Amino acid sequence: MRLTFTHSPLDHSGLDRARPDWIAARLADPAARCVILNNGDPVAGADGGPLILHPAETDGLGLAWPGPVFLGVADGVPWFAAAPQDGQKGVDFRRVTMACEPALAAILGRARAVLMWLGRRRFCSNCGARNEPRDGGLRLQCPSCGMEHYPRTDASVIMLPVCGERAVLGRQAAWPPGMYATLAGFMEPGETIEEACAREVREETGLDVLSARYIASQPWPFPSSLMIGLIAEVAPGEPLARDDLEDARWFTRDAAQALYETMARWAPPHYSVSRLLLQAWLDGAP
Numbered sequence: 001m002r003l004t005f006t007h008s009p010l011d012h013s014g015l016d017r018a019r020p021d022w023i024a025a026r027l028a029d030p031a032a033r034c035v036i037l038n039n040g041d042p043v044a045g046a047d048g049g050p051l052i053l054h055p056a057e058t059d060g061l062g063l064a065w066p067g068p069v070f071l072g073v074a075d076g077v078p079w080f081a082a083a084p085q086d087g088q089k090g091v092d093f094r095r096v097t098m099a100c101e102p103a104l105a106a107i108l109g110r111a112r113a114v115l116m117w118l119g120r121r122r123f124c125s126n127c128g129a130r131n132e133p134r135d136g137g138l139r140l141q142c143p144s145c146g147m148e149h150y151p152r153t154d155a156s157v158i159m160l161p162v163c164g165e166r167a168v169l170g171r172q173a174a175w176p177p178g179m180y181a182t183l184a185g186f187m188e189p190g191e192t193i194e195e196a197c198a199r200e201v202r203e204e205t206g207l208d209v210l211s212a213r214y215i216a217s218q219p220w221p222f223p224s225s226l227m228i229g230l231i232a233e234v235a236p237g238e239p240l241a242r243d244d245l246e247d248a249r250w251f252t253r254d255a256a257q258a259l260y261e262t263m264a265r266w267a268p269p270h271y272s273v274s275r276l277l278l279q280a281w282l283d284g285a286p
C-alpha cells in the first residue's frame, strides 16, 4: 500500500537551494509551479482542483511573508508554495488530498507543513527580532542574535497493540459513532521509539508492551508530524480507556476485519498509516 504523503516526487535540492541566484532562476523558469494554501487549505482553481500558478502569477494575490517558498524539483519542474495574506479561503486539506493524485498530495503535504511553520516563525524565538528567509524559505536566519530556525518535524508513534489473535483499538469521544483506531502519541525527549510506544500504550490502556516492531512511517502534515507505525505485542489483560480515549477494547481478527471495511466511510485505506498497521496484522503480521 502506497500511503498518502509518501513517495514525494520532489528533489529538495538541499545544496543548490542555499544559492539565491539558483532560487531566482527556478522562480523564473517558465515550467515553475506554485500551489496556494490559505491557513493550510489549498485554494481551488477554476476546475475545482488545487489552484496551481506560475510564481510570477501570484503577485496579484497579496502574498503573506515570505512570498513563494521553494519546495523542490520534480521531473525538472520547480515547485513553490505560497499563502495569501487574506482572500480566497481554501478547501479542506483532507478532502483535497484524499481526491487528488498521489504526487500532488505529497507536494501539498510538504507545502502545508512548511507554510504553517513559516506562519508561526516570523519572529526569532530566541530574541524576538524579525527573521529573514534563506534557502528559498526553508531556513530562517535571525539577523540580531544569529540563530538559525529550521522547519520542525514532530515525531509521533502510532501503534496497534496485539496479543495472540486479538488487537486493541481505541476511540476518542469526538470521533464518528463506531469509529475505532490504533493508538498514537507524540514522542518525548529522552525516549527511543520503542520506549515511546510502551509509554503511550501504558498511558492510554494500562497494558504492558513486551516488544514492538516497526512497520512503516508517514509524514502527517497536521501540521508537521511524522507518524512512526509499529505493531506492539502486549501482555494479556483488559485495556482501560485513559488519557484522551473514551473507549479501548479488544477486537478479534473478524471484528477488526469488519471494522476495517466500514472505515472506508471515513477515508480511503491509503490515507493513514493506522489502516496500514491494521491491514498488516490482518494479513498475518505477528
Ligand SMILES: [Zn+2]
Residues within 6 Å of the ligand: 124, 125, 126, 127, 128, 129, 142, 143, 144, 145, 146, 147
Ligand atoms: Zn534572534
